[in-house]
Amino acid sequence: MIRFSNQILMSVLLSCLITCTVQAGKPEDSSFSFRKKYKGEKFLLAGCGWDKVAVVDRRTCRFEWVHTIGKGEDCNDVEVTRERNILYAYTAGARLITPEQRVIWDYKVDRNEELFTATQLSDGGYLLAICGHPARIVELDKEGYPVKEIRFETGIKTVHDQFRQIEKTKRNTYLIPLFGSGELIEMNVSGQIINRVEVGGAPFSVKQLKRGKRLLVGCGDGHRWVEIDTKTWKIERSVTSDDLEGLSLLFVAELSRYGDGTTLLCNWNGHSKDKSQPKLVEIDRNNRIVWQLDDKGSIRNISAVWRLP
Numbered sequence: 001m002i003r004f005s006n007q008i009l010m011s012v013l014l015s016c017l018i019t020c021t022v023q024a025g026k027p028e029d030s031s032f033s034f035r036k037k038y039k040g041e042k043f044l045l046a047g048c049g050w051d052k053v054a055v056v057d058r059r060t061c062r063f064e065w066v067h068t069i070g071k072g073e074d075c076n077d078v079e080v081t082r083e084r085n086i087l088y089a090y091t092a093g094a095r096l097i098t099p100e101q102r103v104i105w106d107y108k109v110d111r112n113e114e115l116f117t118a119t120q121l122s123d124g125g126y127l128l129a130i131c132g133h134p135a136r137i138v139e140l141d142k143e144g145y146p147v148k149e150i151r152f153e154t155g156i157k158t159v160h161d162q163f164r165q166i167e168k169t170k171r172n173t174y175l176i177p178l179f180g181s182g183e184l185i186e187m188n189v190s191g192q193i194i195n196r197v198e199v200g201g202a203p204f205s206v207k208q209l210k211r212g213k214r215l216l217v218g219c220g221d222g223h224r225w226v227e228i229d230t231k232t233w234k235i236e237r238s239v240t241s242d243d244l245e246g247l248s249l250l251f252v253a254e255l256s257r258y259g260d261g262t263t264l265l266c267n268w269n270g271h272s273k274d275k276s277q278p279k280l281v282e283i284d285r286n287n288r289i290v291w292q293l294d295d296k297g298s299i300r301n302i303s304a305v306w307r308l309p
Contacts, residue, residue, distance in 0.1 A: 032065030034084040034099045042308040046075035047301035049270050076116045076164050079306040094118035105144035116164045131162035152191040156180040165205040177203030195233045205254045218252040225252050243287045248277050253303035261285035268303040
């Protein structure tokens with residue numbers, strides 16, 4: 001494996017609100033620098049069924065950095081690390097690359113497994129989650145070497161239907177949206193399920209809100225997202241298309257929540273005949289659309305997003 005030295009931590013700034021149309025074509029700068037301060041103006045995007053990982057500017061609406069992935073390498077998780085490298089899952093494994101697209105490490109899974117979660121942990125290491133029999137959670141150190149593995153069974157026979165994005169909590173537990181059973185579970189390091197709630201649909205992602213007191217869950221083909229109170233493990237809020245004016249929720253994939261209560265939504269259209277809906281949307285706390293990425297077909301699908309600070 002190739003090693004690369006750490007760089008400077010990103011600065012976190014506020015975002016602006018704007019509606020734009022992506023202009024397809026060659027990116028303006030193929031050597032895009034992730035060291036700059038962007039004030040929330042750019043998104044790192046990827047999607048199941050799309051052969052790219054790309055940075056899009058929300059004001060100019062142009063591709064500014066493009067990384068092409070291989071045939072069949074569906075990306076359902078992508079982010080910029082503290083060292084300003086790019087981490088992404090690609091079904092057959094996970095890669096960490098530099099902005100210059102040099103591979104730092106490439107973790108591959110067996111042919112009968114699928115990897116959909118790749119994220120950096122608070123200690124600088126990495127968390128990978130692998131569907132299979134058994135399913136596996138693997139933690140890597142800062143250099144990309146495996147240091148922990150937890151094996152467990154999801155109760156879901158088909159590997160592809162097990163899970164997508166999972167998260168680790170500060171309590172050293174794991175939040176796992178079970179794609180094929182419509183449930184969100186919390187599992188400890190011994191593989192024991194300590195909490196469970198039915199959310200419906202095909203839950204894709206989970207995000208911890210308010211220091212872990214609430215959970216934000218994208219329910220996939222359930223065409224909604226929900227918020228869960230972690231004290232009671234009950235659904236406290238549910239948002240569907242009926243709650244939104246001018247937007248039809250398709251497959252609700254990754255979600256993020258800003259400090260002002262605005263929700264960033266990946267509205268993946270891979271299972272829908274309706275291709276008219278925006279694929280990336282910001283919705284305020286009153287369920288009003290404040291920005292949308294109207295790409296006019298230049299992006300096939302978006303299921304994963306990372307807002308550059």
